[in-house]
Amino acid sequence: MMTQDSIDRTIDNRVSDQAAESTFREVDDTDRAIPAIEFRNVTMIYDGRKVLNDLSFKVMKGETKIILGGSGCGKSTTIKLVLGLIKPDEGQILVEGEDITNYDENHMMKVRKKLGMIFQEGALFDSLSVYENVAFKLHEQGVLEEDVESEVRRMLRFVNLEDAIDKMPAELSGGMRRRVGIARALVGDPKIVMFDEPTAGLDPPTARTICELAMKLRDLEDVSSIFVTHEMNNLDYLTSEYAVVNEAGEVVFEKEGEKLCLINSKVLMMRNGEIIFSGTDETLRRAEDPYIHKFLRGH
């Protein structure tokens, strides 16, 4: 007959066995070896000028790729290519291993259902309320209204804007518009999300809130993302902090180094349509390229 102590030990062993099993399953998961997004020698020409020149990079599952660079270097063009909003002149683009380069609009519509995009100014539909904006994708899919409402409320809670549900976009501040844009992009729980300069022109606390949302997606939802920015504080937040859920069930942000962790963010720096740096934030800060120095220090 087993004692209470031995039963507890057996359960503990079973739990740790299950944890180990799930860890090994994750490591062995061949699906995770396929990049969420892959660019292979992509070139884009506009008005006779090479906007992107032989661009190659990968975004792995659960990774955040921060694309840095000055205005007009091709950052936004890169994420529009992933969505198929524009087509490259040369090269290949793969989303979860699927070559989407030559997909027509009908095929792209299916691919886009897996993707979320947060536009620079939010790009909310002016004639629709916050509720209708966030519910847009679900209404298009013909989801029942009661399911739509619960999903919209869940998404607005995620961006801390449930109170604004009945407002029109014109009544929202810049930061609120971006957050509604994030809620709208996250409906349907896409596993790949793209941020197009989501903090441009926002005050520092609001910019911080947007970065926290990106960190929550990366660390708690296993979302792969491309985060396009030219603001250094975004880089600092995304590469030095991570989101965890504490004992009280609240999401908190801890600094790198407080505990052993591996922040799943990589940096890519672009200039004139070309990649001039690819690696971690530590190696970026040690880079000797004068342009990178100037970009990081601002002078």
Add this chain to the structure above:
Amino acid sequence: MNFIARFLFELQEMSLLAGRSARGIFKKPHYVPESIAQMDYIGVGSLTIIILTGFFTGGVLTLQTYQTLESYGAVDQLGYLVSISLVRELGPVLSALMVTGRVVSAISAELGSMVVSEQIDAMRALGTDPIRKLVAPRILALLVTLPLLTLISDVMGIVGGWAVSTFLYGLPSSMFLNSVRDGITTDDLIGGIIKPLFFAFLMGTIACHKGLKTEGGTVGVGRATTSAVVMASIIVIIADFILARALQLILGTQT
């Protein structure tokens, strides 16, 4: 790109848009609420200008022709002349031009603003085809409402003509109305309905094409709107000539 190449390229783009929006009208998903909202905006919203335009066009036509007809002793043909001019030509063309001024500009500006504020890209990113969601309902609404507006304009023009002939020149109502009834044939009415259908399709395609191709921020929206109105107005007048000749040949209404 030279002028001819640019023109051919634009014609090709417009034809593709027209084809895709025509498919969008018949294929699922059908955006019924959007189409009804557009019919309300285009149809009900344009009623006042169409009623006023029709009434005063009929009135001025009577004003300008009464004395000429009187000098030939053909005042009894006044209703015929006014109604035939309105139903065959002035009703369809003036209604189309009035709707162009009000609706083509609005559609082009609305879609142009959506392009520059990335709302169209956002719609595509959310997996919705803007041609089905935005273009097809607008073209469908124009196809349904423009013939009806033209009919209202024709009726109001005849009322305007009757009012001027009766109250200004003292012509008996029965004389005017009898000549209207004797003058208009079924072929005239068919022609009067066919023309607005073509105009509606052309106007809708031009407005949506210009709006969706907007470039250059808010300045570009203004340029696209002006260009849409100018192009739609010219195309309506050119198409009217071609359709008039085609209808003469098909319906045999040249006499």
